[in-house]
Amino acid sequence: xxxxxxxxxxxxxxxxxxxxxxxxxxxxxxxxxxxxxxxxxxxxxxxxxxxxxxxxxxxxxxxxxxxxxxxxxxxxxxxxxxxxxxxxxxxxxxxxxxxxxxxxxxxxxxxxxxxxxxxxxxxxxxxxxxxxxxxxxxxxxxxxxxxxxxxxxxxxxxxxxxxxxxxxxxxxxxxxxxxxxxxxxxxxxxxxxxxxxxxxxxxxxxxxxxxxxxxxxxxxxxxxxxxxxxxxxxxxxxxxxxxxxxxxxxxxxxxxxxxxxxxxxxxxxxxxxxxxxxxxxxxxxxxxxxxxxxxxxxxxxxxxxxxxxxxxxxxxxxxxxxxxxxxxxxxxxxxxxxxxxxxxxxxxxxxxxxxxxxxxxxxxxxxxxxxxxxxxxxxxxxxxxxxxxxxxxxxxxxxxxxxxxxxxxxxxxxxxxxxxxxxxxxxxxxxxxxxxxxxxxxxxxxxxxxxxxxxxxxxxxxxxxxxxxxxxxxxxxxxxxxxxxxxxxxxxxxxxxxxxxxxxxxxxx
Amino acid sequence: xxxxxxxxxxxxxxxxxxxxxxxxxxxxxxxxxxxxxxxxxxxxxxxxxxxxxxxxxxxxxxxxxxxxxxxxxxxxxxxxxxxxxxxxxxxxxxxxxxxxxxxxxxxxxxxxxxxxxxxxxxxxxxxxxxxxxxxxxxxxxxxxxxxxxxxxxxxxxxxxxxxxxxxxxxxxxxxxxxxxxxxxxxxxxxxxxxxxxxxxxxxxxxxxxxxxxxxxxxxxxxxxxxxxxxxxxxxxxxxxxxxxxxxxxxxxxxxxxxxxxxxxxxxxxxxxxxxxxxxxxxxxxxxxxxxxxxxxxxxxxxxxxxxxxxxxxxxxxxxxxxxxxxxxx
Numbered sequence: 028x029x030x031x032x033x034x035x036x037x038x039x040x041x042x043x044x045x046x047x048x049x050x051x052x053x054x055x056x057x058x059x060x061x062x063x064x065x066x067x068x069x070x071x072x073x074x075x076x077x078x079x080x081x082x083x084x085x086x087x088x089x090x091x092x093x094x095x096x097x098x099x100x101x102x103x104x105x106x107x108x109x110x111x112x113x114x115x116x117x118x119x120x121x122x123x124x125x126x127x128x129x130x131x132x133x134x135x136x137x138x139x140x141x142x143x144x145x146x147x148x149x150x151x152x153x154x155x156x157x158x159x160x161x162x163x164x165x166x167x168x169x170x171x172x173x174x175x176x177x178x179x180x181x182x183x184x185x186x187x188x189x190x191x192x193x194x195x196x197x198x199x200x201x202x203x204x205x206x207x208x209x210x211x212x213x214x215x216x217x218x219x220x221x222x223x224x225x226x227x228x229x230x231x232x233x234x235x236x237x238x239x240x241x242x243x244x245x246x247x248x249x250x251x252x253x254x255x256x257x258x259x260x261x262x263x264x265x266x267x268x269x270x271x272x273x274x275x276x277x278x279x280x281x282x283x284x285x286x287x288x289x290x291x292x293x294x295x296x297x298x299x300x301x302x303x304x305x306x307x308x309x310x311x312x313x314x315x316x317x318x319x320x321x322x323x324x325x326x327x328x329x330x331x332x333x334x335x336x337x338x339x340x341x342x343x344x345x346x347x348x349x350x351x352x353x354x355x356x357x358x359x360x361x362x363x364x365x366x367x368x369x370x371x372x373x374x375x376x377x378x379x380x381x382x383x384x385x386x387x388x389x390x391x392x393x394x395x396x397x398x399x400x401x402x403x404x405x406x407x408x409x410x411x412x413x414x415x416x417x418x419x420x421x422x423x424x425x426x427x428x429x430x431x432x433x434x435x436x437x438x439x440x441x442x443x444x445x446x447x448x449x450x451x452x453x454x455x456x457x458x459x460x461x462x463x464x465x466x467x468x469x470x471x472x473x474x475x476x477x478x479x480x481x482x483x484x485x486x487x488x489x490x491x492x493x494x495x496x497x498x499x500x501x502x503x504x505x506x507x508x509x510x511x512x513x514x515x516x517x518x519x520x521x522x523x524x525x526x527x528x529x530x531x532x533x534x535x536x
Numbered sequence: 537x538x539x540x541x542x543x544x545x546x547x548x549x550x551x552x553x554x555x556x557x558x559x560x561x562x563x564x565x566x567x568x569x570x571x572x573x574x575x576x577x578x579x580x581x582x583x584x585x586x587x588x589x590x591x592x593x594x595x596x597x598x599x600x601x602x603x604x605x606x607x608x609x610x611x612x613x614x615x616x617x618x619x620x621x622x623x624x625x626x627x628x629x630x631x632x633x634x635x636x637x638x639x640x641x642x643x644x645x646x647x648x649x650x651x652x653x654x655x656x657x658x659x660x661x662x663x664x665x666x667x668x669x670x671x672x673x674x675x676x677x678x679x680x681x682x683x684x685x686x687x688x689x690x691x692x693x694x695x696x697x698x699x700x701x702x703x704x705x706x707x708x709x710x711x712x713x714x715x716x717x718x719x720x721x722x723x724x725x726x727x728x729x730x731x732x733x734x735x736x737x738x739x740x741x742x743x744x745x746x747x748x749x750x751x752x753x754x755x756x757x758x759x760x761x762x763x764x765x766x767x768x769x770x771x772x773x774x775x776x777x778x779x780x781x782x783x784x785x786x787x788x789x790x791x792x793x794x795x796x797x798x799x800x801x802x803x804x805x806x807x808x809x810x811x812x813x814x815x816x817x818x819x820x821x822x823x824x825x826x827x828x829x830x831x832x833x834x835x836x837x838x839x840x841x842x843x844x845x846x847x848x849x850x851x852x853x854x855x856x857x858x859x860x861x862x863x864x865x
Contacts, residue, residue, distance in 0.1 A: 072802075
């Protein structure tokens with residue numbers, strides 16, 4: 028049949044690769060018809076861990092957004108098994124890139140935060156959540172306009188705002204306590220992540236960046252909320268503390284936060300072009316080249332074991348090339364007058380470690396609730412075909428994506444009487460999978476079992492070749508599950524111990 | 537001067553105002569003052585109607601009832617759909633929300649909008665025709681999906697000639713729209729099981745000859761998704777009779793055996809889940825058993841090496857079961 032309408036190369040020219048996102052790669056390109064520059068995200072559906080329906084859901088969400096504070100969606104096209112998602116191009120780059128020459132001064136952060144709040148106000152009024160706010164997902168246009176990007180994990184709140192999502196997505200360091208505890212969350216989860224992002228922009232890293240992401244998963248719900256420490260204004264510190272309140276109900280909405288003094292006093296967005304110029308200058312002076320070498324180093328280590336998913340050894344290696352060292356190469360030339368402290372982002376924590384290698388992927392409980400035999404293939408943890416350690420970003424940036432996102436998103440726009448899906452089971456699957464573990468505020472413990480240990484063991488399956496070995500791995504999974512049932516919390520404690528001992532090894536080095 | 541500016545307009549006023557403004561969207565020249573004003577009028581009325589329907593989380597039932605009645609008597613829903621491509625971006629989204637709200641409106645066990653639409657089939661087909669225009673297809677697709685939740689409306693589409701144009705839209709549109717059309721095809725074929733089973737039984741030949749064009753599509757996504765949906769349809773108990781017919785046909789078996797060797801791993805895997813039904817059938821017709829027996833050795837060797845990297849225990853069990861079945865032929 029006629030399918031020439033679908034060929035993206037009829038309309039767009041793909042140029043240089045500009046990045047690697049949470050799924051797929053991003054290229055710069057242009058529209059042949061208008062000559063306008065675009066960003067093209069390319070996903071190979073054959074190797075993507077997501078179901079096609081889930082990707083379509085995201086496109087559906089993107090297509091309904093139209094705001095100057097959100098990267099605009101232009102269209103999506105299929106070429107073979109490769110999906111091209113064409114988006115607005117932001118030449119300024121991401122805040123994460125722009126921070127490479129050094130952290131941002133407070134007055135720039137105020138501008139960025141105000142613009143983010145406008146973006147969030149729009150999204151939340153549309154009943155949508157971003158769920159992955161962090162510097163890496165904030166882009167700047169050439170003129171300094173701030174845009175929210177990467178809706179890789181955005182979900183749509185069901186029709187009534189009272190309904191809360193119940194899925195596990197985001198990036199550990201930026202996640203709110205309620206998201207980690209899976210006790211249901213709403214738009215206030217984005218407000219928390221905004222507060223963490225403000226700290227990230229001020230300090231170069233989010234709180235707990237020196238710790239392994241797994242450990243962070245239970246420190247965030249357990250500890251008092253982080254605060255902004257350092258030579259910052261009272262209103263900035265107050266703003267951050269408003270965002271970072273444990274009870275989501277205590278956090279103000281985006282609209283309310285726009286009235287806060289910290290952002291009301293902020294300057295025009297055009298000032299942000301100074302950050303772009305600073306980054307250009309830093310690149311011209313060789314900053315990126317040094318970084319490139321460091322990255323090559325990380326890749327060499329990572330490539331030595333491409334199958335690596337939960338190998339703590341890599342964490343240790345990656346730790347030696349954290350941002351602290353990358354930025355230790357000082358930029359020569361004019362002094363960076365806009366630097367608040369004149370220090371590189373991580374200088375204040377000498378033994379700073381940048382994250383661990385972990386694309387956490389939770390074995391989605393929802394996959395079992397809508398079990399059809401074909402769906403079982405989504406229960407695979409992501410095989411590290413494109414090893415997370417080789418990604419351009421620090422491993423810290425790894426975003427958790429999860430099968431249950433899809434199930435939740437699929438119920439949009441409103442699921443008042445959406446009581447189906449359980450009847451999709453059939454004779455072939457009866458009783459094949461365990462039910463969803465009970466979600467309980469007081470028991471983040473099973474999260475560790477479900478989202479960390481079981482997927483980790485599952486990831487070993489492809490690496491063994493005999494049936495006997497597979498049986499042994501299954502036995503191991505069952506043993507963990509049994510132990511957790513008899514000694515609730517044991518998995519978390521065990522992981523705690525392991526993580527601690529890994530960190531001690533680091534200290535010894 | 538308007539002294540009554542703050543007086544809220546009644547639902548009938550809003551609906552009639554909107555209904556009257558819609559034809560003016562194409563009055564005069566493009567970009568003319570008449571059109572611009574009509575666009576503003578439409579956008580404003582849509583917002584106010586939406587506000588009444590959704591309230592502030594607490595809509596007034598009396599106003600909603602008046603509004604619904606007025607939309608039926610003016611055929612507003614139909615006119616909104618046939619004019620949707622003339623509306624602004626946000627106004628299109630408002631139309632979707634208004635449809636969704638009205639479709640979900642329930643009085644006791646009755647769904648008044650569903651009853652209305654069951655007698656006004658052109659509204660559903662107007663939503664279906666949205667696939668002809670990519671600019672609005674995702675909006676109209678959402679409206680169609682909301683309609684298909686209701687059995688009487690799904691039945692209207694399933695039993696229509698238009699139903700057989702799904703493959704055309706799935707094959708000729710860009711990814712997002714194509715997927716949306718496929719999602720609605722799936723919705724039509726899976727939500728109301730008994731009704732669909734009856735239809736498939738009565739229209740077996742026409743349905744499957746059309747459906748097979750999707751499975752044989754050159755388009756990776758169409759092929760993979762239609763194969764997956766076929767597996768779901770056949771394995772649904774409601775479709776037992778249809779499955780029995782499907783797995784008695786040697787052409788289908790040959791197609792699946794070829795798809796097991798597709799270059800895409802995902803397509804191979806989906807094909808496996810259809811192929812297994814042929815093999816698991818305890819009463820295999822002679823022509824099916826013949827093919828399997830002729831290929832016994834090749835199949836055993838093929839399955840032994842098939843997707844051994846999958847850690848899915850259930851898949852391994854099923855594969856072992858198939859190997860056992862084929863060995864015993």
